[in-house]
Amino acid sequence: MYNYMLSRHCFLLTICLKPRRIAPKAVCSVSCYTGPDHGPDADPQLRERRGANKNQVTKRRRKERPSCQPVLDNFDQQYSQELGDLWPSARAVLLDPHSWQYGVMLNRFSAVTGITQILQSQGFYTLLPQNSVSPLLCNDFSTISNSKHQAGKDSPFPPDYISKFPPNDFPLQPDSSSHVLPQDLKSEPSLSLPRSTLQCYIHPYPLHFPSQAHRPGQLKQYYLLNAASLLPVLALNVTDGEKVLDLCSAPGGKALAIMQCATPALLCCNEPDPHRRDWLSKTLESFLPPSLTSRVTVSAQDGCSFGQSETGEYDKVLVDAPCSNDRSWLYSSSSQQGEQRLKDRARLPALQAQLLRSALTAVRPGGVVVYSTCTLSSSENYAVVDSVLNDCPEAEPEDLWEEIAVPLSKYFTFSHAHPDLDTPQKPSLRPLNGSSSSNPRRLGILVVPQPGRTWGPMFLSRIRRRK
Template sequence: MSKYMFSILPFNSTWRTPLWCLWLCSCHSGPDAVSLLNERKGARNKQVTKLHKKKRSSCQPVLDHFDQQYSQELGDLWPSARAVLLDRHSWQYGVMLNRFSTVTDITQTLQSQGFSLLLPQTNVSTLLCNGPSTILISKHQARKDSLLPPQYISKCSPNDSYVQPESPSHALGRDLQSEALSLACPSLQCYIHPYPLRFPSQAHRPGQLKQYYLLNAASLLPVLALQVRDGEKVLDLCSAPGGKAIAIFQCATPALICCNEPDPHRRDWLAKTLESFVPHSLNSRVIVSAQDGRSFGQREAGTYDKVLVDAPCSNDRTWLYSCSGQQGEQRLQERARLPMLQAQLLRSALSAVRPGGVVVYSTCTMSSSENYAVVETVLNDCPEAEPEDLWEEIAIPLSKYFAFSPAHPGHGQTLHKPSPQPQNGNVSSYHHRLGILVVPQPGKTWGPMFLSRIRRRK
C-alpha cells in the first residue's frame, strides 16, 4: 500500500463486513468502479462495455420483497421505479471531470455527443465562489503551517466556466437555476446526457491521472449537501471505492481529508482511485484510514468540520442482479440487521464532527428502515444533533434532473408528494428535514439515493 504515497493509519478494527456486503455501496461509482474491479481480476477496460450488454436475470426473492415493501412505502412511484430497475439499459451515468487533469478534449467530445453540465457554470456561480470561499482561502493561505503553497489552493478561473447549451429558464426558471448553482464551486463539472448513453471508462494507470470519473450522478448530491470549503478537515467514514472523496476534491481543497475503509481489499481499491485522480502535490492532505467506523468518533472526537457517512446498505440495483434465489434469501435476512450498523456509524460521525460542524448521511437504497428510520433513531438519541432541510436547497433546484420524494416519519405509508414550490412557508416541515430520496424514474433514472444533513449544535 505504500506505493500509493498516502498516509495510512493502522488497521485495528473488529468490523468484519460479509463478502456480499462489500459490493453494496459501490453502485454509484458506475463503470469506473466496475472497471477497476475487473482490472483486479486481470480483465481489460473493453470488458466494461461487454458487461452492460450481457443480459442478467433479476433475483426473484429480492424482487418479491421489493414489490411488497416499496409498493407501501413509495406508493405510485414504485411501478415506474420498478420498471427502471429492471431495465439496465435505461440506466444513466454521469461523467465527472477531474480538475487536476487536462480535460479540454474530453469536454469537446462530451458536448459534441449531447452531454451538458449538471451544474451550469455562469457568472452567478463565479460570484458565489469568489465570496465566502475566497475568504476561507485567504485565511488558510495566511497560516504559517499551510500544507501547500498558494498555487495548489483551488481557485475560480475563467477556464472553469462553461455555458449550458439549453435555456436555464426551462422547467424551473432563472431563480431556481441560480439557486442550484450555489450547491457547488464551479470547479465541479459533471456532464450528463438525457439518454442512457455510455461513455467509455479509463483504465487505472499507476502514476497517471485520469481525466474523468463515471458515476451515477445522484451520488454527487451528498457531496453537494456537505458544502465542503477550502481549508476544512473532512472525514469520509465509509470511503471505498472513493468516488465521493474524488467529488469532494472537485468541489474544494480541504486542509485534510481522511478516507476511512476497514476492509483491506476495498481499501486497496480506494487507494487506487485516489492515485488515479489526486495529484502528488495533494498527497499530504490525504489519509487512508483503516479504523472501525463505529468507534471512529470515540478516537477522534470533535476533530472534523464535515463528515460524510455513505453507509453500507442493501443496494437496490445490485441486489436485483448479483445473487441466486438462495443468496437472495440470505441477503434479505442480512437486510434486517443493517439499520443497527448504520445507526452506529451515524452516531460515530456525530461524535467525530466538531460542534457547529455538519454530517451528511447517505445510502443507495430506497428502504425506509435504512434511511428515514436510522436518521430518526439517531436524532432521538443525540440531543445535540439538528436536522437541516434539503428540500429547497437541493430537491427543488435539481428536480429538472432527478425525481425526488421526501422523507416521511412513518412506515408502510404512501408518501405524500409535496408541490415543488413552497406553500404557506411550511416547506421546512419535520418529514422534509429527515432527508430527501432520489427515486429512479423513466427519463430520470438516477438513484436510488437518500441523503440527510445533520448539524451538531454548538
Template sequence: MQRFFISREFYVRKRVFKVFPVRTTAYLQILSCKFIIGSKARLSKKQATVPVQPVITKSAKRRQVCQLILDQFEQQYSKELGPLWLSAKVVLLNPQCWQYGVMLNRFTSVADITRILKLQGFTSILPSSVIYTLDPVDTHTPQPDTHPPSILSTNQSLPFQNLPVPIPKHNSEPSSHHNPPPMPSADPGPFPRPSPSPHPPPVPSLQCLIHTSPVRFPSQSHRPGQLKQYYLLNAASLLPVLALEVRDGDRVLDLCSAPGGKALAILQTAHPALLCCNEVDPNRRDWLVKTLESFLPHSLSDTVTVCNLDGRTFGESQPGMYDKVLVDVPCSNDRSWLFSTLSQQGAPRLRERRNLPNLQTALLRSALQAVRPGGVVVYSTCTLSRAENQEVVEAVLSSVPGAELDDLEEELVLPLSDHFTFAPPGHAPSGILVVPHPGKTWGPMFVSRIKRTH
C-alpha cells in the same frame, strides 16, 4: 500507439462488434440502450466517435433478477412509496436504460474530453448556484495539456494500518509541504493548515456532465504515473457531497469511503486541510486506494489520508476532530441486490438487510461524535428502504443530544428538480429521497444533513 475503429455495422442485436485498425484517429462508438436492443436508429459518424484508448466490446450476459429480493422490494416499497414504486421498478429492472454521469477531474487537463462530451450532447447537471468555485486564482493561466503524475505513480504500496496514513509521494517529486500534518489520534490537537503551494492548484469547481439518453461513455483504464480525466457515477451520488458544503481549510472525514467516488467529488469542490478516507474492509480499502491514485496528484499527499478503523468506534477514538463528516453507510443497494448472481444469495442478503439499521445507526452516532460542535454530518444511502433511511435518522436525532436536522429543500431539491425525481417531503421528512424514474434514472439516493449544535 495503435488505434482502432470499433464498428456496430452488424450483429448489433447479439452485441458483437468488429474491430478495424485505422491510421490517424481513434474512435469508440457511444452506444445507447436503443442500439443494444436492436433499434435501427444510428448516430452520425461525427456524433458517434470519441478519441479513447483501444476498447473491444464483448457480448454481455443478460442480468438475471433475483426473484426473492424483487418480491421483498415489491411488498415493502409498494406500501412505502405507493405509485412512485411503479416507475422506480421499471428503471431498476432495466439496467440498459440506466444513465451515467461523467465527473471531470480538475487535477488534469479535461478540455479535450469536455469538448467531446458536449459534441455528444452531454450537459452539466449542476446549475451555477450549486457549483462551488471558492478561492480565486488566475483562471487565465492556461493548463498544460500533459497529464500530471498521479499521487501513487511508483510501485510503492500504501502501508495499511489502524491509523490514518498519508498517501505516499513519488520519489522524484518533492512535496510542497516541508512538514506533514500530524495524524489524528485519540488525544486530538488542532490540525495545522497546510503551507501554501508555490503553484496554486486549479480553482475548485465540481463538474458533472450527463446525457438525457442512457449513453454509455467508456471507462478510462489506469495508467501508472498519469491521472484519469473523469469518473463515471450515478449522478445522484453527488448530492451527499453537495449537502456537506466542504470549504477551504475544513477537516473532513469520509467514514465509509470506498470505492472513493465521493472523496474525489469532495476534492473537486474545495481545498480541505485534511480529508481522512476510512474503510474497514481490506478489499474495499485496496479499491479505495486504487481510485485515489488514479485521480489525485502528489500535491495532495499531505492532505489525503487513508485509514482502516471500525467506523462504529471512530468517533469515540477521535471525538470532535472534524468540521464535516460524510457517512455513506453500507446499505441494501437496491440496484445491485436485485441482480444477485446466484439465487442462493437472496435469503442471506435479506437476513443481512434486517441487521443493517443497527449498523447504520451506530455509524451515524459515531459520525456525530467525530464532528466538532457547530460541524455538520451528512448521512446517505443508495436504497429506498424507510428502515435504513428515515427510521435511522429519527432514532439518532431522538437519542443524541445536540443533533439537529437541517433542511435541504431550497439548497438541493429546488435547483436540481429538473434532473432528479425527488419523493414528496412526506415520504422522507428527515431528508431527501431520489427515486429512479424513466428519463431521470438517477438514484436511489437518500440524503440527510445533521448539525451538531453542542
C-alpha cells in the same frame, strides 16, 4: 483511441472483460459492500478494474442477467407501500440496466478541455453551475495530450448512436439528426445552487462514456458515476481548509467529488475492508496529484468506534453507509445469495445508526454530518436518522428540500411521500415518533429512479451538531 459502450440492444465495444465478480470480504458481519454505482456490470470503474490489463478492444453482446426473484418480491411488498405510485416506474428502471444513465465527473487535477468538447458535442450538459477551476490545482501530471482528444476526433460514440436507440425506449424523445436537448434541459443548470468547481456532465439518454484504464504516472480525466451520488457531497458543502472525514469511503467516488469541490486541510478516507481499501487507494492515486497526498489520508478503522478515537476533530463528516444496495441486490448471483442478503438486511439499520452516532461524535460542535445510502428502504433511511436524533439532543436536522431537491428537481425525481410515522416498528428500530416527526422532510430527501431520470436510489440527510 477511445473504446465505447452503447447500451440498449447494441453491441458492446469495450475493453475485454473477464466475467469475474469481485467478491469483497465481510466487515462488521454485514454483507453490504457494493458502492452506489454498482449493478450487473454497471460499475464502470469495476468493469475497468476487471479488464485494466487488457488493451484489446473487442465486440461482445451484453449478457443479460435475470433479476433475483426473492429480492424483487421483497422490494415489491415493501416499496409499493413506502413509495406508492412511484414504485412501479422505479421498479421498471431497476429491472432495466440498459436504461441506466451515467454521469461523467471531470477531474480538475487533470487536463480536461478535450473531454469537455467531446461531451458537449455529444449532447452532454453540466449538472451544476460552474465556477472556474482553480489554476493552483492544475498540474502537469496529466500527460494525456489534449490534441489527441479534439471534439469530433476520436469520438467515443459512432455518429449513428442515437438512431440505434429505439425511440420508444425514451420518455424524452431524442432528435436523431442532431443532439438537441429537450426544451426543459436546455436552460442553464440550476442557478439557485452555488457555483461549483465540481463538473459533472450528464446526458438525457443512457449513453455510457467509456471508462479510462489506469496508466501509471497519469491522472485520469474523469470518473463515471450515478449522478445522484453527488448530492450528499453537495449537501456536505466542504470549503477550503476544512477537516473532513469520509467514514465509509471505498471505492472513493464521493471522496473524489469532495476534492473536486474544495481543498480541505485534511480529507480522511476511512474504509475497514482491506480489499475495498486497496481499491480506494488506487482510486485516489489515479485521480489526485501527489502534491495532495499529505491532505488526503486513508485509514482502516471500524467506523462505529471512529468517533471515540477522534472526538470532535472534524468540521464535516460524510457517512455513506453500507446499505441494501437496491440496484445490486436485485442482481444477486443466486436466489440463495439474495435470500441471505434479505436476512442480513434486518441488521443494517442498527449498524447504520451506530455509524451515524459515531460520526456525530467525530464532528466538532457546530459541524455537519451528512448521512446517505443508495437504498429506497425507509428503515435504513428516515428511520435511522429519526432514531439517532431521538437520542442525540445535540443533533439538529437540516432541511435539504429547498436547498437541494427544489433546484435539482429538473434532473432528479425526489419522493414526495413522507415516511409513515405511524407504521409498526421497523427492523431494529423504534417507530418514527421523534421530535423531528412534525416535519419528516427534515429527516432527509430521497432520489427515486424514474424512466429518463434513472438517477438514484439515493437518500441523504444533513445533521448539524449544536454548538
